[in-house]
Amino acid sequence: MLRFDPFNEIEAMTRGLLTSQTGTDRSPRFMPMDLYKVEDHYVLTADLPGVDPGSIDVNVDNGTLTLTAHRSARSEDSVQWLTSERFFGTYRRQLALGEGIDTAKISATYENGVLTVTIPLAERAKPRRIEVTRSGESKPIEPTTIEAG
Template identity: 70%
Template sequence: MLRFDPFGNVEAMTRSLLSDDGTRRSPRFMPMDLYKVEDHYVVDADLPGIDPGSIDISVDNGTLSISAQRTARSDEGVQWLASERFSGQFRRELTLGEGIDRDNITAVYDNGVLSVIIPLAEKAKPRRIEISHTAKTASSQAIES
């Protein structure tokens, strides 16, 4: 089971939203989708314009962390007319529940989308339980009174 705690990083998110580091182009969040397909979860995170070498994914103590860096364009000789693309450090953390195969998490970065595939552990996958039964035979002895 994968658990997402939307309030787990409220303080850090509030700090980043309210901080003023001298630029209006600092990152605010990393948009993502989280869904389950058959026997695995998928996290699709939007990271357009990110250098794939700056992406770091780690699992530590039940927390999946995704971080990435987008380098800001030099302001030298530039007169900005609009500046809506964030630059700097992006980070998301998800709490992994029990039943996740942490050793086989994989990731692919394609067309600005990072897809992290989080498989369920074998023991957590749904399985069918066979029911055995015994057939009564005609030679069963009747109890006489």
């Protein structure tokens, strides 16, 4: 369904490490997420605490799902920082969607700092039972149970 892009993660981690000084502009290191399948759809949840819901963008283009969000920096210039561990800036995550996804029905919600994206399977990708008929007959063959013994 989804493929991991290691180069995007390495780039984000390197950028975060190079700009991790206290009290300076620091971009987010990563967007932690979970991905799981439930029946006929996938669910992606991403932790985005403190993000303005209006800054969240979920986009599908040419088989790639892109999640983007922004958390603004505190604007207190006269502050003497003792510790500055919270990241601010733009979070971005891209995932390649596999075949069989209904991209027109992808939906997203944001609640309590968690972005939830529901990614449904296309009808053609859902498992289905195929009836077996005998040659020359239109009546389906009834399945039988064979008992061991």
